[in-house]
Amino acid sequence: MYxxxxxxxxxxxxxxxxxxxxxxxxxxxxxxxAEEMILLPEGSSLxxxxxxxxVGIDENGKLAYFDYNPFSAGEKxxxxxxxLPQGFSRTLLPACTSQANAKELPLFGYTAVGFKDGxxxxxxxxxxxxxxxxxxRYNTKELPGKIKLMLEKYPENRIxxxxxxxxxxxxxxxAQNIFCQRWEGGxxxxxxxxxxxxxxxxxxxxxxxxxxxxxxxxxxxxEIVEIGLEHLNSAPEAIISFGQGCExxxxxxxxxxxxxxxxxRQSSAKGTIxxxxxxxxxxxxxxxxxxxxxxxxxxxxxxVEDNYNxxxxxxxxxxxxxxxxxxxxxxxxxxxxxxxxxxxGFTDTKEEMESLxxxxxxxxxxxxxxxxxxxxxxxxxxxxxxxxxxIGITNFIELLQKExxxxxxxxxxxxxx
Ligand code: SF4
Numbered sequence: 001m002y003x004x005x006x007x008x009x010x011x012x013x014x015x016x017x018x019x020x021x022x023x024x025x026x027x028x029x030x031x032x033x034a035e036e037m038i039l040l041p042e043g044s045s046l047x048x049x050x051x052x053x054x055v056g057i058d059e060n061g062k063l064a065y066f067d068y069n070p071f072s073a074g075e076k077x078x079x080x081x082x083x084l085p086q087g088f089s090r091t092l093l094p095a096c097t098s099q100a101n102a103k104e105l106p107l108f109g110y111t112a113v114g115f116k117d118g119x120x121x122x123x124x125x126x127x128x129x130x131x132x133x134x135x136x137r138y139n140t141k142e143l144p145g146k147i148k149l150m151l152e153k154y155p156e157n158r159i160x161x162x163x164x165x166x167x168x169x170x171x172x173x174x175a176q177n178i179f180c181q182r183w184e185g186g187x188x189x190x191x192x193x194x195x196x197x198x199x200x201x202x203x204x205x206x207x208x209x210x211x212x213x214x215x216x217x218x219x220x221x222x223e224i225v226e227i228g229l230e231h232l233n234s235a236p237e238a239i240i241s242f243g244q245g246c247e248x249x250x251x252x253x254x255x256x257x258x259x260x261x262x263x264x265r266q267s268s269a270k271g272t273i274x275x276x277x278x279x280x281x282x283x284x285x286x287x288x289x290x291x292x293x294x295x296x297x298x299x300x301x302x303x304v305e306d307n308y309n310x311x312x313x314x315x316x317x318x319x320x321x322x323x324x325x326x327x328x329x330x331x332x333x334x335x336x337x338x339x340x341x342x343x344x345g346f347t348d349t350k351e352e353m354e355s356l357x358x359x360x361x362x363x364x365x366x367x368x369x370x371x372x373x374x375x376x377x378x379x380x381x382x383x384x385x386x387x388x389x390x391i392g393i394t395n396f397i398e399l400l401q402k403e404x405x406x407x408x409x410x411x412x413x414x415x416x417x
Pocket of ligand 1: 199278
């Protein structure tokens with residue numbers, strides 16, 4: 001049995017010797033099974049869950065929650081959760097309940113934790129190797145110097161100034177990779193979007209602030225080409241990705257991005273040119289495919305049309321446009337990934353799984369990236385009140401591997417060239 005962990009007012013992490021751990025799946029609280037738990041991976045953060053108190057199983061097997069420290073009279077306690085690094089997919093949400101007048105939670109991927117044999121465990125599975133995304137490789141003391149060097153080399157480039165801001169203010173990994181000249185680097189270019197996703201991280205559509213501000217200018221082709229060539233020609237395992245956390249929908253900028261892709265490919269055949277997109281603007285996607293793009297990652301919360309519309313709230317396109325974009329890109333030999341926003345107790349329900357398998361087969365996608373959805377669980381569930389029970393994320397992954405064995409299951413984009 002895993003024990004419940006909680007935090008006191010000093011933010012100290014404490015295990016409750018008499019309270020068994022619970023996790024949450026959709027609207028249900030469950031006792032975790034061994035397959036759903038791993039030792040807390042390096043690079044994880046442990047956080048208190050604001051305005052939430054822990055729920056567990058007491059010695060009599062009864063559901064119990066506690067808002068005061070049983071070992072320090074009158075001291076308030078708080079639920080705790082882990083935030084996972086790339087490469088790990090959450091299997092259970094934290095079991096906690098709201099205090100009165102509790103505010104909505106900030107946009108993070110809250111994951112259940114427990115304590116056993118002197119170790120902290122988390123409800124997760126490893127879904128990809130995390131060498132390149134290990135937090136110890138980021139926010140290093142050398143970073144400001146690398147940023148300064150690149151800004152001096154391209155003093156007029158506004159995108160680089162944006163990426164410097166994102167690196168230092170938000171700790172964005174793909175922004176830092178541009179200055180560190182390695183792996184996947186982000187190139188943001190667009191501040192508007194044709195969707196209004198509930199959990200958008202660059203423009204708030206909930207009661208909480210978006211963690212990032214959107215880029216507030218549209219760069220020139222020259223600025224895009226400068227960074228693209230610099231990165232593709234110098235970075236190992238190089239990828240440049242349009243569509244970052246600080247922008248809207250990049251394909252709406254297809255004219256400039258297509259021109260940039262052509263100019264980049266005229267000078268260099270190195271690396272991978274990728275777009276992170278909702279793929280709703282088919283005309284823009286086809287333009288960029290024709291220009292020479294190599295890969296496309298499409299963000300999807302649900303392949304069930306009504307649920308897709310309820311989450312992404314597209315303003316000018318439909319799920320069938322998304323399919324058309326993907327099919328065109330496949331015909332053009334792009335590598336297609338689905339950035340599946342996973343939420344235990346929703347993604348692993350029968351209806352969602354069946355529609356996902358159908359979608360993956362119909363569109364012949366190459367990879368499903370399991371992305372922990374950053375959102376307040378109660379807020380999300382309030383939009384999907386009729387959600388049935390899930391089969392568990394570990395069973396869900398097994399089923400995907402059985403039903404669509406050709407599709408790679410992972411958690412981030414890999415180079416295709
Ligand atoms: S597609 Fe991206 S930028 Fe647009 S609303 Fe959704 S999350 Fe936000």
